[in-house]
Structures are given as structure tokens and as C-alpha cells.
Amino acid sequence: xxAKPRMEFAVDMKCDSCADIVKNALxxxxxxxxxxxxxxxxxxxESQLSFKEILTLIEDTGKRAVLMGYGSxxxxxxxxxxxxxxxxxVNGVVRIVQLANNNCxxxxxxxGLTPGKHGLNVHEYGDLSDGCRSCGNHxxxxxxxxxxxxxxxxxxxxxxxxxxxxxxRSSFRLLDxxxxxxxxxxxxxxVHEKEDDLGSxxxxxxxxxxxxxxxxxCGIIARSSGLFQNAKRLCTxxxxxxxxxxxxxxxxxxxxxxxx
Ligand code: ZN
Numbered sequence: 636x637x638a639k640p641r642m643e644f645a646v647d648m649k650c651d652s653c654a655d656i657v658k659n660a661l662x663x664x665x666x667x668x669x670x671x672x673x674x675x676x677x678x679x680x681e682s683q684l685s686f687k688e689i690l691t692l693i694e695d696t697g698k699r700a701v702l703m704g705y706g707s708x709x710x711x712x713x714x715x716x717x718x719x720x721x722x723x724x725v726n727g728v729v730r731i732v733q734l735a736n737n738n739c740x741x742x743x744x745x746x747g748l749t750p751g752k753h754g755l756n757v758h759e760y761g762d763l764s765d766g767c768r769s770c771g772n773h774x775x776x777x778x779x780x781x782x783x784x785x786x787x788x789x790x791x792x793x794x795x796x797x798x799x800x801x802x803x804r805s806s807f808r809l810l811d812x813x814x815x816x817x818x819x820x821x822x823x824x825x826v827h828e829k830e831d832d833l834g835s836x837x838x839x840x841x842x843x844x845x846x847x848x849x850x851x852x853c854g855i856i857a858r859s860s861g862l863f864q865n866a867k868r869l870c871t872x873x874x875x876x877x878x879x880x881x882x883x884x885x886x887x888x889x890x891x892x893x894x895x
Contacts, residue, residue: 638734641669641711642686643704643862644678646693653698660696661689679862681708685742685808686730704862707734712861714816718824720745722767722852727805729824731856733816741794741809745826745852748799754831754847755807757792757814757856761821767850770823772843780842783833784811791818793845796831820858825850 648654654673661668661680666689670679678700682689686702693700705715713733720727720743727745734740759771773781774792782789783796791813799805828848832841840846 638707638709638738639681640683640732640734640740641679641681641706641708641862642689642702643706643865644680644690644693644700645676645703646678647699648673648676656696657693657698660692664688664692666692683808685744685806687728687744687806703865704860705730705732706862707732709735710861711863714820715859715861716816716820716856717859718743718854718856720824720826720852720854722747722826722850725826725852727852729854730859731814731816731819734810737812739811739814739816741811741814742807744804744806745797745799746804747852748803748805748826750799750801750803752796752798752830753805753851754827754829754845755794755797756790756825756827756831756844756847757794757819758823758825758850758853759792761823761855763823763853763855767823767825767853770825770850770853774819774822776818781834781845783831783845784809786834788834789813792822793831793833795833797826819856822856823853824856825853827851 651673654671658668666680666682669681690700706712716731718729720729725747727743729743732740757774759774762769773790775790779788779790782793784794794809797805797807828851831845831847833845834841836846
């Protein structure tokens, strides 16, 4: 059985007709609704679209939504992770989900890149103390040479290139059999300045890092919730509802004002 990505969203729904509106919005884009519970404000869908695309479809109906968990139809929680990528005017979120054994989904959207190709790699360390420079080398537990995501010989961390459009955005979706979420949590994901030659270059550097230049944006790969692992609907710390939380800073005056 092919593993299909499953996503759990908390959706701000208050009436049965809201449920129909959400269902209809998703139906038009071939998103399969696995579960929709208005009382629990819970929506579970199966789809090949990215979490961000689905979030947009839901929010375009006027309902607020938050991604609560990510898994697959094979397993609700083989492992999921998130990396918040940042650099000089570069920002994005990448989600990594183990859909099945030997089937890992890496999907993300990164903004602020120069148009064109950029190497993307998992690096050894989750250490940003000196920016992307302290992330170490490409994650390479088997001591192979550098390659691309489809190369026979590659570092486990080699994900090839992502492409940024003229507006600086890169949206990507990769499936990989070599990366396992549980091996890379606590490491980092790095976007490089230049195109990765995937090990095909003539110089020695090509077998080390594909001549992709320094990291320009990076983030630590952190564990995130599988399906139904996250029961949170209110922030336990101060009662800011989940919906409002994402528009409010984590600390400071603005947050206090929003207290219930
Ligand atoms: Zn590499």
C-alpha cells in the first residue's frame, strides 16, 4: 500500500453548516476528508497537497486553522519534524514526515531566495551558535561521497536542489527512502547559496558539498506532533486561545493584553 500523507488540523468551526463549507472547499481540490468533528473542532485529511496549501483552502472559507499533527494512513506517528528556516531576509518552514518505513516526505516553502537553484542538505549538527557555519558537514553516517537525492552514492543528508521562482519563493515536496526522521531530529537543514552539482563536478569539492557554497539559511530539525498527539486547544500558560496565539508574540506586552 502506498503511504498517503495525513494531516490533522484544528479548525475554528462552530456550526454544522461550517463543516459543509470546509468540506466543499476541500473537495474541489481533491483533498479527502477522513474525519471532521465540529464539536472537537477537528479535521483530518489525506492529500498530496502541502500543509500550507490545505491551510490556505480552509482559511479562504473564513475559518481559522492550525496544523496539529502530521502522519500517514499507514501510521499516525512514525515520526514528524519541523525546521523553521531563517537567514538574511530568507524565511520558511519545512516539514519532514515519516510516511512509512523507507518513505519520508520533506515538504516546505521558503521565501526570500535569489531566483534559481539552491542546494538543500541535512547537516550533522543542530548548532546555530555561529549561524549556518556551525551546522557541520552534510549528514553522512555511512561515509560516502556527496551526491543528489537520486544518486546511488550520496550522503544521507543530500536532498539535491530546490528552485526559487522569480518572486523568491521555493515550494517543494520530496520523497526519500534514505532519510529517516528519527535519524535527523536535532540536526539542521541548510539552504545553500548556489546550485548543487550533485557530485558531478570536476573538482574535489564536488564530492564534498557539490560546490553549492555557504549556507544562506538554516534551521534546527525539531520533533513535531504526529496525528492525535497534540490535544492543545488553549495555550496552557496563559489561556490565549490557539487561534489567537499565532498572531501574538510569544512574550511581551501584546500577549498580556490578549489574556482572557
Ligand atoms: Zn552531501
